[in-house]
Amino acid sequence: MTSPYQPGAAPSPSCPAQAVPPPQEQAPPPGCPAHGAPQHQAPAQPDAHAPVKLYGPDFAADPHRFYRHLRQYGALAPVEIAPDVTAMLVTDYRAALDLLNDDATWSKDSREWMTTVPQDTPVMPMLMWRPNVFYSDGPAHVRYRDVIVDSFKLVEPHELRARVQHAADTLIQRFGARGEADLIADYARLIPLLMFNSLFGLPDSYSERLIAAIGGMLEGNSPEEAAAANEAFTTYIMELVGSKKGQRGPDLTSWFMDHPNALNDEELIHNIILVMGAGNEPLANLIGNALSRMLSDDRYYNTLSGGALTVHDAINEVLWNDPPLTNYSAHFPVRDVFFHGTWVRAGQLVMVSYAAANSQFDTTEALAPGSGSGSHLSWAAGPHACPVKRHALLIATTAIERLTAWLSDIELAVDHSELEWRNGAFHRALAALPARFTPISPDQAGATPWHNSDRSPMSSTRPEPTSTARQPASAH
Ligand code: HEM
Numbered sequence: 001m002t003s004p005y006q007p008g009a010a011p012s013p014s015c016p017a018q019a020v021p022p023p024q025e026q027a028p029p030p031g032c033p034a035h036g037a038p039q040h041q042a043p044a045q046p047d048a049h050a051p052v053k054l055y056g057p058d059f060a061a062d063p064h065r066f067y068r069h070l071r072q073y074g075a076l077a078p079v080e081i082a083p084d085v086t087a088m089l090v091t092d093y094r095a096a097l098d099l100l101n102d103d104a105t106w107s108k109d110s111r112e113w114m115t116t117v118p119q120d121t122p123v124m125p126m127l128m129w130r131p132n133v134f135y136s137d138g139p140a141h142v143r144y145r146d147v148i149v150d151s152f153k154l155v156e157p158h159e160l161r162a163r164v165q166h167a168a169d170t171l172i173q174r175f176g177a178r179g180e181a182d183l184i185a186d187y188a189r190l191i192p193l194l195m196f197n198s199l200f201g202l203p204d205s206y207s208e209r210l211i212a213a214i215g216g217m218l219e220g221n222s223p224e225e226a227a228a229a230n231e232a233f234t235t236y237i238m239e240l241v242g243s244k245k246g247q248r249g250p251d252l253t254s255w256f257m258d259h260p261n262a263l264n265d266e267e268l269i270h271n272i273i274l275v276m277g278a279g280n281e282p283l284a285n286l287i288g289n290a291l292s293r294m295l296s297d298d299r300y301y302n303t304l305s306g307g308a309l310t311v312h313d314a315i316n317e318v319l320w321n322d323p324p325l326t327n328y329s330a331h332f333p334v335r336d337v338f339f340h341g342t343w344v345r346a347g348q349l350v351m352v353s354y355a356a357a358n359s360q361f362d363t364t365e366a367l368a369p370g371s372g373s374g375s376h377l378s379w380a381a382g383p384h385a386c387p388v389k390r391h392a393l394l395i396a397t398t399a400i401e402r403l404t405a406w407l408s409d410i411e412l413a414v415d416h417s418e419l420e421w422r423n424g425a426f427h428r429a430l431a432a433l434p435a436r437f438t439p440i441s442p443d444q445a446g447a448t449p450w451h452n453s454d455r456s457p458m459s460s461t462r463p464e465p466t467s468t469a470r471q472p473a474s475a476h
Pocket residue numbers: 133134135145148274275276278279280282283286319323324325328329330377378379380383384385386387388389391392395
């Protein structure tokens with residue numbers, strides 16, 4: 001008789017949890033269906049083989065508790081990423097690297113898998129196949145990826161920094177006089193959209209349309225609202241491509257169009273959408289998560305007035321501990337495979353938990369002064385690793401530096417423990433980040449980003465802080 005835990009055994013065709021032994025009993029994560037009474041939901045029947053839910057308030061509140069629990073299964077653990085959508089999650093660092101670097105065994109093509117799950121599942125937009133860099137393998141992947149990498153190489157760092165400063169100043173202008181802001185809704189989520197609007201070559205006047213469309217897709221409270229936002233986004237992209245067909249410019253759209261790999265119209269549009277989609281949420285989360293650390297940790301508070309840790313440290317800490325994209329790298333094995341102790345069926349969804357893999361290490365080492373961020377997995381690894389991490393880092397760093405330079409006494413308006421995280425298996429995203437600061441007023445001539453003739457918004461000069469220092473709040 002063969003065992004499902006040994007090489008050579010036929011893998012079970014059904015529940016992914018059947019392919020792995022149930023974990024030894026240790027402190028379960030709250031809400032784990034395999035254990036006793038959860039905090040938010042009453043389980044019908046505790047079931048040690050049930051996949052662990054990676055959505056809902058319990059996971060959002062304390063994902064690392066879930067990862068510790070999942071590691072008891074071995075390198076892979078059975079999870080549910082949405083109702084009736086299961087996956088195997090790689091939580092082991094070595095296994096994650098093996099998977100990410102083996103594109104002969106692991107495909108990104110989700111087309112077969114899509115036929116096996118509810119068509120209206122909320123995770124479909126994150127996993128649905130399209131003709132773009134994300135879902136392709138081998139030469140097709142290289143062909144798309146070259147277009148993206150080569151085009152981003154043409155974006156000069158000093159010019160990128162100036163664009164971020166302009167975007168930052170535009171946003172700070174909107175809320176600076178209020179003395180308070182939600183740094184997620186008012187800043188972190190808007191910076192990437194202003195940046196993409198600019199990098200893809202449309203004037204600022206178009207950015208509101210992009211913000212409304214993407215905001216509606218994320219927040220759409222009804223199917224009708226979501227459909228309208230999707231329609232608005234499609235129109236935005238069609239107008240973008242149409243305008244650049246008429247007249248090229250020094251922008252990503254034009255460089256994508258003229259790349260020697262000659263994408264056809266469908267490929268061009270899907271890869272522009274992919275770049276905006278792939279960059280938007282993780283970049284917003286990187287900025288938001290780093291800001292939340294800086295504003296709730298004395299070491300960073302001190303930084304704002306000349307202290308110990310820098311924006312770079314905050315970003316590094318986020319990349320190790322709260323990766324903006326937390327579980328992703330969706331792959332499907334091209335054949336049944338025995339992988340790090342577990343049978344995985346051909347075509348089964350397997351994802352990598354960057355957060356769980358990173359947490360195998362002692363992150364204090366990563367925070368040591370001068371240490372690099374070399375070995376966390378938050379940009380993934382292998383052929384599909386994030387191709388623009390340098391640009392993303394520069395945008396996030398500049399956006400945070402610009403904000404904290406203008407609003408030097410900025411502090412959290414609530415205790416850090418009251419911050420809420422958005423639900424979902426893929427992202428580590430704050431729902432809101434309420435902050436307060438001494439208002440900077442538009443009538444303070446020369447003291448604000450928008451009334452200062454010496455420092456035009458496109459200037460790369462870092463402004464001097466203009467707010468008066470405030471005592472740290474109890475939240476610090
Ligand atoms: C300017 C902002 C960004 C852009 C334009 C961008 C773009 C992309 C693109 C095009 C890919 C697909 C690469 C491929 O399949 O070959 C990708 C992958 C990835 N990016 Fe980024 N990205 C950005 C920011 C970020 C940030 C801030 C993070 C988080 C730290 C991140 C993490 C990742 C990861 C983990 C992958 C691999 C995902 C997977 O294979 O499922 N990216 N990114």
